[in-house]
Amino acid sequence: xxxxxxxxxxxxxxxxxxxxxxxxxxxxxxxxxxxxxxxxxxxxxxxxxxxxxxxxxxxxxxxxxxxxxxxxxxxxxxxxxxxxxxxxxxxxxxxxxxxxxxxxxxxxxxxxxxxxxxxxxxxxxxx
Numbered sequence: 001x002x003x004x005x006x007x008x009x010x011x012x013x014x015x016x017x018x019x020x021x022x023x024x025x026x027x028x029x030x031x032x033x034x035x036x037x038x039x040x041x042x043x044x045x046x047x048x049x050x051x052x053x054x055x056x057x058x059x060x061x062x063x064x065x066x067x068x069x070x071x072x073x074x075x076x077x078x079x080x081x082x083x084x085x086x087x088x089x090x091x092x093x094x095x096x097x098x099x100x101x102x103x104x105x106x107x108x109x110x111x112x113x114x115x116x117x118x119x120x121x122x123x124x125x126x127x
Contacts, residue, residue: 015100020053
């Protein structure tokens with residue numbers, strides 16, 4: 001993949017989701033032992049969100065996958081109703097996700113403009 005095709009937004013968002021996967025996976029034993037959630041439910045929620053993070057991180061080549069990333073952020077915040085600390089952790093990851101998304105998009109736009117200017121300059125010099 002060339003430098004022009006690399007997406008800083010995809011890389012940063014995938015990194016956030018990968019780290020969030022670890023955090024959400026580790027909520028499973030907390031759901032069972034502290035929040036007294038049934039084992040099957042805790043496994044489905046904790047490990048399900050962990051797997052979702054990893055799958056979405058791999059699908060970020062498609063624009064719609066970023067929407068799923070936002071859904072995961074909402075789900076992580078929603079876990080705060082069961083484990084209050086997840087309000088804090090969910091907010092931190094939502095902030096990281098938003099920063100990676102919007103900053104990455106800005107970098108992509110500025111990079112595209114810079115490459116367009118370079119291409120125009122190269123074409124003008126070639127005439």
